[in-house]
Amino acid sequence: MNNNDYIIRPETPNDYRCVEEMAREAFWNLSVPGCSEHYFIHVLRKHPAFIPELDFVLESDGEILGCVMYSRSELMDDEGNGKTVLTMGPLCVRPGHQRKGIGKRLLEHTFALAKDIGYDVVINFGNPDNYVARGYKSCKRYNITFRDFGSFPAALLVKELIPGALDGRHWRYFQNDADAPCEDEEAVEKYDALFPKKEKAWQPSQEEFYIHSHSELTW
Numbered sequence: 001m002n003n004n005d006y007i008i009r010p011e012t013p014n015d016y017r018c019v020e021e022m023a024r025e026a027f028w029n030l031s032v033p034g035c036s037e038h039y040f041i042h043v044l045r046k047h048p049a050f051i052p053e054l055d056f057v058l059e060s061d062g063e064i065l066g067c068v069m070y071s072r073s074e075l076m077d078d079e080g081n082g083k084t085v086l087t088m089g090p091l092c093v094r095p096g097h098q099r100k101g102i103g104k105r106l107l108e109h110t111f112a113l114a115k116d117i118g119y120d121v122v123i124n125f126g127n128p129d130n131y132v133a134r135g136y137k138s139c140k141r142y143n144i145t146f147r148d149f150g151s152f153p154a155a156l157l158v159k160e161l162i163p164g165a166l167d168g169r170h171w172r173y174f175q176n177d178a179d180a181p182c183e184d185e186e187a188v189e190k191y192d193a194l195f196p197k198k199e200k201a202w203q204p205s206q207e208e209f210y211i212h213s214h215s216e217l218t219w
């Protein structure tokens, strides 16, 4: 894909259904049988932590091929000082168009914009393979732990948009609760029923997800 073949533009309400369908296709059976990301996007857009200025799609020939969204979360140091950071996600690319640089373009576009509007740190859980080339590092590099636990989840990844923004202090990460409704399986199923029927199944990426999401870096 070269630079004239696509545009990156803000998501509009007319895109909502198409973006949710794409997310459902991209995440289906990836981490668990089925997925909840289309419902997550639906609830995230209405959550107070959601950042509409960083809600973007990549479009090519009139077709949406990828999307990225962000919300606000908090870090807190040991003295109780807070710092607002970005939580990135969902990020997804339409199956059939993955591994062609679309995710990379969406992230680089929105990182630059996020920096312009005053954010200096991005955090998300994810498979490190997808993020280390974008400059993400393990949370352990920045001394960021998850709530009260002195552990460094392997999947908790941190990107400084401004080098030195995290200055070596010990930080705890308090992710916003925008994804809490996704724990309500009945609500997820009800929303999923508005989409074409898809079979839930096991696939090996679910074990990969299990390994990443249950792994920690130790001291």
Ligand SMILES: CC(C)(COP(=O)(O)OP(=O)(O)OC[C@H]1O[C@@H](n2cnc3c(N)ncnc32)[C@H](O)[C@@H]1OP(=O)(O)O)[C@@H](O)C(=O)NCCC(=O)NCCS
Residues within 6 Å of the ligand: 026, 027, 030, 091, 092, 093, 094, 097, 098, 099, 100, 101, 102, 103, 104, 105, 125, 126, 127, 129, 130, 131, 132, 133, 134
């Ligand atoms: C993960 C996802 C968003 C990445 O977007 P993409 O457009 O497919 O990825 P890109 O082509 O931009 O590549 C991004 C990076 O992934 C890595 N990558 C690319 N192709 C790869 C491959 N075949 N194998 C392993 N890593 C690869 C590289 O590090 C690459 O960066 P680089 O080109 O600077 O080296 C996309 O594949 C997707 O939607 N997957 C399903 C949903 C998902 O997993 N979302 C993320 C949730 S954490």
